Amino acid sequence: MVGRPREHDERTAAALLEAAERTIDAAGLEVLSVRRVADEVGTTTRAVYSLFGSKNGLLVALGARAFEMLGAAIAAQATTGSPDADLVDAGVAVFRRFAIGHPSLFRIGVQQTLGSPRVAGQLTNASAGAFAGLETRVTRVKEAGLLGRRTVRDASCEFHSLCEGLAAVELRGLMTPGEEERIWRDALAALVAGFAVPVLQTHRSATTKE
Amino acid sequence: MVGRPREHDERTAAALLEAAERTIDAAGLEVLSVRRVADEVGTTTRAVYSLFGSKNGLLVALGARAFEMLGAAIAAQATTGSPDADLVDAGVAVFRRFAIGHPSLFRIGVQQTLGSPRVAGQLTNASAGAFAGLETRVTRVKEAGLLGRRTVRDASCEFHSLCEGLAAVELRGLMTPGEEERIWRDALAALVAGFAVPVLQTHRSATTKE
DNA sequence: TGGGGTATCATAACAACGTGACGAAAAGAG
DNA sequence: CTCTTTTCGTCACGTTGTTATGATACCCCA
Numbered sequence: 001m002v003g004r005p006r007e008h009d010e011r012t013a014a015a016l017l018e019a020a021e022r023t024i025d026a027a028g029l030e031v032l033s034v035r036r037v038a039d040e041v042g043t044t045t046r047a048v049y050s051l052f053g054s055k056n057g058l059l060v061a062l063g064a065r066a067f068e069m070l071g072a073a074i075a076a077q078a079t080t081g082s083p084d085a086d087l088v089d090a091g092v093a094v095f096r097r098f099a100i101g102h103p104s105l106f107r108i109g110v111q112q113t114l115g116s117p118r119v120a121g122q123l124t125n126a127s128a129g130a131f132a133g134l135e136t137r138v139t140r141v142k143e144a145g146l147l148g149r150r151t152v153r154d155a156s157c158e159f160h161s162l163c164e165g166l167a168a169v170e171l172r173g174l175m176t177p178g179e180e181e182r183i184w185r186d187a188l189a190a191l192v193a194g195f196a197v198p199v200l201q202t203h204r205s206a207t208t209k210e
Numbered sequence: 211m212v213g214r215p216r217e218h219d220e221r222t223a224a225a226l227l228e229a230a231e232r233t234i235d236a237a238g239l240e241v242l243s244v245r246r247v248a249d250e251v252g253t254t255t256r257a258v259y260s261l262f263g264s265k266n267g268l269l270v271a272l273g274a275r276a277f278e279m280l281g282a283a284i285a286a287q288a289t290t291g292s293p294d295a296d297l298v299d300a301g302v303a304v305f306r307r308f309a310i311g312h313p314s315l316f317r318i319g320v321q322q323t324l325g326s327p328r329v330a331g332q333l334t335n336a337s338a339g340a341f342a343g344l345e346t347r348v349t350r351v352k353e354a355g356l357l358g359r360r361t362v363r364d365a366s367c368e369f370h371s372l373c374e375g376l377a378a379v380e381l382r383g384l385m386t387p388g389e390e391e392r393i394w395r396d397a398l399a400a401l402v403a404g405f406a407v408p409v410l411q412t413h414r415s416a417t418t419k420e
Numbered sequence: 421t422g423g424g425g426t427a428t429c430a431t432a433a434c435a436a437c438g439t440g441a442c443g444a445a446a447a448g449a450g
Numbered sequence: 451c452t453c454t455t456t457t458c459g460t461c462a463c464g465t466t467g468t469t470a471t472g473a474t475a476c477c478c479c480a
Contacts, residue, residue, distance in 0.1 A: 001448075001449075001454060001455050001456080002447070002448055002449090002455075002456075003446080003447070003448085003454080003455040003456020003457060004445065004446045004447060004455080004456050004457040004458070005446075005447065005456085005457080006456080006457060006458090007457085007458080008457085008458085033436080033437060033438080034437080034438065034439085035436085035437080035438090044458080044459055044460080045438090045439085045459090045460095046457085046458060046459060046460085047458090049438095049439075049440090050457075050458085054438080054439075055437095055438065055439090107323075111321070111323065111378065112382060113317075113321065113323035150396065153386070154386075154389075154393055154396065157379065157384070157385060157393060158372075158376075158393065158396065158397035158400065160375070160379065161372060161375035161376040161378070161379045161397060162368075162371060162372045162375055162397070162401070163375065164374075164375040164378055164379065165370070165371035165372055165373065165374040165375025165376070165378070166368075166371040166375070168321065168371070168374055168375070168378070169367065169370065169371045169374065172322060174367070175367060176363070176364075179364075183364055183367060183368065186360065186364060186368065187368035187371060187372070187401070189404070190368065190401055190404030190405050190407070191372070191397070191400055191401045191404055192404070193403075193404035193407040194399070194400030194401055194402070194403035194404030194405075194407070195400050195404075197400070197403040197404070197407065211425060211426050211427080211477075211478075212425095212426075212427070212476070212477050212478085213425080213426040213427020213428060213475080213476070213477085214426080214427050214428040214429065214474065214475045214476055215427090215428080215475075215476060215477095216427085216428060216429090217428085217429080218428085218429085243465080243466060243467080244466080244467065244468085245465085245466080245467090253430095254429080254430055254431080255430090255431095255467090255468090256428085256429060256430060256431085257429095259467095259468075259469090260428075260429085264467080264468075265466095265467065265468090
């Protein structure tokens with residue numbers, strides 16, 4: 001049996017996501033309400049609950065969208081003969097561009113600053129693609145012998161941590177205005193250069209225990 | 211003229227802050243309500259509004275407390291003859307210990323993941339002390355000639371960004387379990403080692419513009 | 421010693437929020 | 451044309467942050 005045809009299709013879903021991102025970018029995360037985003041696209045709260053299940057579901061969808069964009073951007077980045085320079089460029093031209101261009105998606109998807117129940121589990125799948133793209137870049141650096149004895153996974157984790165921290169600091173307006181890209185490039189280049197330094201442990205590392 | 215003596219003194223303020231931190235650490239930021247924290251310490255919501263003005267005021271006070279602890283910890287850290295090793299230790303033993311030991315304070319004060327109106331302005335003063343402590347450490351590294359041509363401010367910003375990113379990643383459970391401290395030390399040592407590498411710009415930096 | 425005056429208290433009321441439940445509506449099946 | 455099924459719009463419920471409303475406790479002064 002078939003019932004009433006649904007008029008809350010994926011087009012309204014896309015409109016809802018777009019409206020939600022626009023609202024958050026303009027006025028912050030705290031003003032986003034289900035009623036408001038529903039009114040924004042001319043529908044009712046029922047559409048949100050039919051399409052996303054809950055407000056959290058809408059935020060998870062936004063986070064997944066963030067990782068889609070990030071993964072696509074990193075996959076589209078061209079490569080040159082310098083794997084280390086390519087990696088730095090991936091951080092500056094891909095990660096930074098995304099974080100600054102879509103601050104709300106960055107906060108929801110990457111930082112997971114939802115203040116809501118666990119969404120990490122539903123976003124790990126979405127983040128896998130983007131992180132895999134990063135790891136292929138790091139693998140090229142390792143094949144060039146510029147990663148020391150580090151694991152690709154560890155180096156990728158460390159590189160991503162620096163990118164995420166830089167983005168958080170810049171989004172808070174804590175970087176010298178106009179110098180943001182230079183600081184990004186300076187920091188990422190220093191980290192990647194440090195990867196290639198053979199003696200990477202400081203003297204106290206052997207005597208410190210967990 | 212004097213009126214009724216206030217019985218919501220700073221002792222109840224401390225109790226409220228402690229209860230709020232305990233609640234957030236236990237159940238997350240989203241379950242924190244003014245009524246709940248008031249009931250927790252056996253008083254009413256009026257105490258919160260008399261002492262902190264609003265829920266945001268209470269969170270700002272929590273953030274300020276975070277920076278107090280962080281600044282005190284970094285000031286108490288001993289120094290040795292190796293400024294670079296001292297800096298790495300400050301990240302691992304001070305910043306990481308604080309972030310992992312007080313995740314809610316880290317999220318509120320450092321990450322400012324409040325989902326609420328601007329609190330950055332009220333926290334910059336509180337953060338100044340802790341950041342100054344970091345800069346004195348970085349200054350020693352620069353005086354040892356291990357900072358390249360970097361500014362102390364820039365290097366401090368980059369070092370802090372890596373610490374903040376590492377803490378965010380670890381708090382999300384994305385680091386290999388049991389390997390967290392090693393990864394922290396590995397990443398921070400790489401960044402500091404990269405600071406000392408004379409050629410810190412990759413080949414594409416000169417041809418990229420904002 | 422006893423009444424204002426005043427500042428602070430506890431409480432209730434208000435608007436907005438997320439969300440589940442209810443009846444109405446719309447389309448195919450017989 | 452009627453029935454069944456599915457989805458829709460709307461409303462009610464509990465909870466949230468915050469603000470008015472009396473009530474209360476203390477000091478000053480006569």
